[in-house]
Amino acid sequence: MAKNLRGDLQVASANRLVDGMVVFLDAAAQWTDRLDRADVARDEKAAERLLERARAESATVVDPFLVAVTEDGAGRIEPLSLREKIRAAGLTFAAIAAESVRYA
Amino acid sequence: MPDAHFYRYDDYDRRLVAERVEQFRDQVRRRLAGELTEDQFKPLRLTNGLYLQLHAYMLRIAIPYGTLSSRQLRKLAEISRTYDRGYGHFTTRQNLQLNWIKLEQAPDAIAALAEVDMHSIQTSGNCVRNTTADHFAGAAADEIEDPRVWCEIVRQWSTLHPEFSFLPRKFKIAITGSPNDRAAVRVHDIGLRFWRNGEGEAGFEVIVGGGLGRTPMIGKTLREFLPKDELLAYLEATLRVYNRHGRRDNLFKARIKILVHEIGAEKMREEVEAEYESMKDSALKLAPETIEAIARQFAPPPLQSKRTRVPEVEALKLEDRNFALWLKSNVAPHRAPGHAIVTASLKPAGAPPGDASAAQMEGVADIADAYSFSEIRVSHEQNLVLPHVAIEDLPAVYRALGRLGFAEANIGKITDIIACPGLDYCALANARSIPVAQRISNHFAALARQHDIGDLKIKISGCINACGHHHVGHIGILGVDKNGAELYQISLGGDVDFGHTALGTILGPAVPAERVVEAVDTLVATYLEVRTDGERFVDTYRRIGIQPFKDRVYATV
Ligand code: HEM
Numbered sequence A: 001m002a003k004n005l006r007g008d009l010q011v012a013s014a015n016r017l018v019d020g021m022v023v024f025l026d027a028a029a030q031w032t033d034r035l036d037r038a039d040v041a042r043d044e045k046a047a048e049r050l051l052e053r054a055r056a057e058s059a060t061v062v063d064p065f066l067v068a069v070t071e072d073g074a075g076r077i078e079p080l081s082l083r084e085k086i087r088a089a090g091l092t093f094a095a096i097a098a099e100s101v102r103y104a
Numbered sequence B: 001m002p003d004a005h006f007y008r009y010d011d012y013d014r015r016l017v018a019e020r021v022e023q024f025r026d027q028v029r030r031r032l033a034g035e036l037t038e039d040q041f042k043p044l045r046l047t048n049g050l051y052l053q054l055h056a057y058m059l060r061i062a063i064p065y066g067t068l069s070s071r072q073l074r075k076l077a078e079i080s081r082t083y084d085r086g087y088g089h090f091t092t093r094q095n096l097q098l099n100w101i102k103l104e105q106a107p108d109a110i111a112a113l114a115e116v117d118m119h120s121i122q123t124s125g126n127c128v129r130n131t132t133a134d135h136f137a138g139a140a141a142d143e144i145e146d147p148r149v150w151c152e153i154v155r156q157w158s159t160l161h162p163e164f165s166f167l168p169r170k171f172k173i174a175i176t177g178s179p180n181d182r183a184a185v186r187v188h189d190i191g192l193r194f195w196r197n198g199e200g201e202a203g204f205e206v207i208v209g210g211g212l213g214r215t216p217m218i219g220k221t222l223r224e225f226l227p228k229d230e231l232l233a234y235l236e237a238t239l240r241v242y243n244r245h246g247r248r249d250n251l252f253k254a255r256i257k258i259l260v261h262e263i264g265a266e267k268m269r270e271e272v273e274a275e276y277e278s279m280k281d282s283a284l285k286l287a288p289e290t291i292e293a294i295a296r297q298f299a300p301p302p303l304q305s306k307r308t309r310v311p312e313v314e315a316l317k318l319e320d321r322n323f324a325l326w327l328k329s330n331v332a333p334h335r336a337p338g339h340a341i342v343t344a345s346l347k348p349a350g351a352p353p354g355d356a357s358a359a360q361m362e363g364v365a366d367i368a369d370a371y372s373f374s375e376i377r378v379s380h381e382q383n384l385v386l387p388h389v390a391i392e393d394l395p396a397v398y399r400a401l402g403r404l405g406f407a408e409a410n411i412g413k414i415t416d417i418i419a420c421p422g423l424d425y426c427a428l429a430n431a432r433s434i435p436v437a438q439r440i441s442n443h444f445a446a447l448a449r450q451h452d453i454g455d456l457k458i459k460i461s462g463c464i465n466a467c468g469h470h471h472v473g474h475i476g477i478l479g480v481d482k483n484g485a486e487l488y489q490i491s492l493g494g495d496v497d498f499g500h501t502a503l504g505t506i507l508g509p510a511v512p513a514e515r516v517v518e519a520v521d522t523l524v525a526t527y528l529e530v531r532t533d534g535e536r537f538v539d540t541y542r543r544i545g546i547q548p549f550k551d552r553v554y555a556t557v
């Protein structure tokens, strides 16, 4: 994932082992499903340390990696790539739900 | 006794599947307990059809030959409700994929499948994979023989075959039982097509070296006519030649299509025929009793003679225009008089193509119980098929499907789109597929217009792996990633119809996501302006070539 190290801001992400859900590493070294809780690395050195911490905490997740993000004036972070936006926010369309279709 | 290597399906396979479930349960437990690393565990879960996608695990469930009983479909509904988010995705490989499976529950889901003799075990690795068949098998009016019988013969032969467990690469066979190919036989490693020769004997045309993916190729005919009882000997000869010469040094060059391409069809034929000469009278020659025994497993249901002209159907046709359109596009001829094959469209306007909720699956199972001898088929075009419906029941079936949202009269039309999961689910994707399909199908939702446009197949893949078969779409759409933006490369003129199989030609530079609908609309408008009577989109394309389409699209896009 060397190429992600080039972005200025990074968060660490992975998929949770038990159910595959997307998670991010927070400042207390816990995995959370909330991107807004993710610990943000603000330079290359910090990013390397963040990735090391993520790997050290990887017993309950699969393959941690760094995700380049941007931050707006209000401190909200968002991934740069579409792939990571979709990972963080979920499907970009409404899935068919079991209960949405009832038949007589 | 030449055919001793055939066995009864039930005993052997049930035991095998049950053992595998328990093995997997133990492997999952050890992974969750930290006793197995992901590197150790990954191949084990993949063998059991469990993939890790962008935001969850996905379970790929095999539906052999695309044939399901209502009991099996109900179980799939129950599994998607209990272990997933209440829906599933029927794929071009005649599989069902569940997108939100939890690792800790995966063994229970797989155990539930085993209750109805189903499994998710991918015969992964470089062996002969699940053989696919025409989804109208056993019902179509134009069928010579039920291809599933031959799929099963191939399956049993290859499962137990030590020589072919380590081929250079995976190997896929498709069989169509009728001269009208509905199984895309020219884009498989081996494609088999039944036909009758001048003497009236039924046999196979043997086609080798087709495939899609990153190096798409159309298969070449090695044998025009192979007597059917010689099938296994000929397949064995072909696989031996492949085993001997196929490239093992480069993953991307290891498929048989590359071998056929490199040495040429002529040389391939010589090699296979020479090999075949030495073994054609061997034990592999199939005894008629063997073929009959397996055919009994696919015996047709007890169809009774039914009325072929039904006044209620004629009346409803006049009354309800959508029903009349539905009869044209979603109902196909059955070989038994008074019967028909009904395709339930899993492509209502704006829906993710191929998705069905648990309630919809149960609804289709109920309809199959009432009107189709409890049988359902999954088509590689991501629809469900009710293979044995009496013509007099068509109005009832139409209404029942309508209540499920599956009676859209669009089979083979512009909104009957094939789309892979794309970037919404898939970790390998460059771009999204499903939202593109949704926008196109909303744009062209009006049924009368769709029928006016006529047969037009749009196929969309989110990356070069081509799971959405974009190479063979009349209009193919391939998602590419350009510096983080989703662009779509459009190609024209692909086809899987027999005698016309072709790979599409790229129209020009990829277009941005928000321009795809406009581009498709322009292509359609161009066709409508110049088509002659009875010409489909792809026929017009063949007649006038790509340039007129290109000029128009790039003038406006
Ligand atoms: C979402 C998870 C999926 C992943 C990760 C995936 C991955 C792949 C890959 C890597 C290949 C290329 C294999 C090779 O050429 O050796 C492939 C081929 C294929 N996939 Fe998928 N796929 C997925 C879903 C699907 C779905 C949903 C369908 C059906 C709608 C599908 C249908 C196919 C087909 C038909 C091929 C064979 C193309 C050919 O070589 O002829 N896949 N897939």
Ligand code: SF4
Residues within 6 Å of the ligand: B420, B421, B422, B423, B426, B427, B428, B429, B430, B461, B462, B463, B464, B465, B466, B467, B468
């Ligand atoms: S074509 Fe690419 S994006 Fe689509 S499912 Fe296959 S691997 Fe994923």
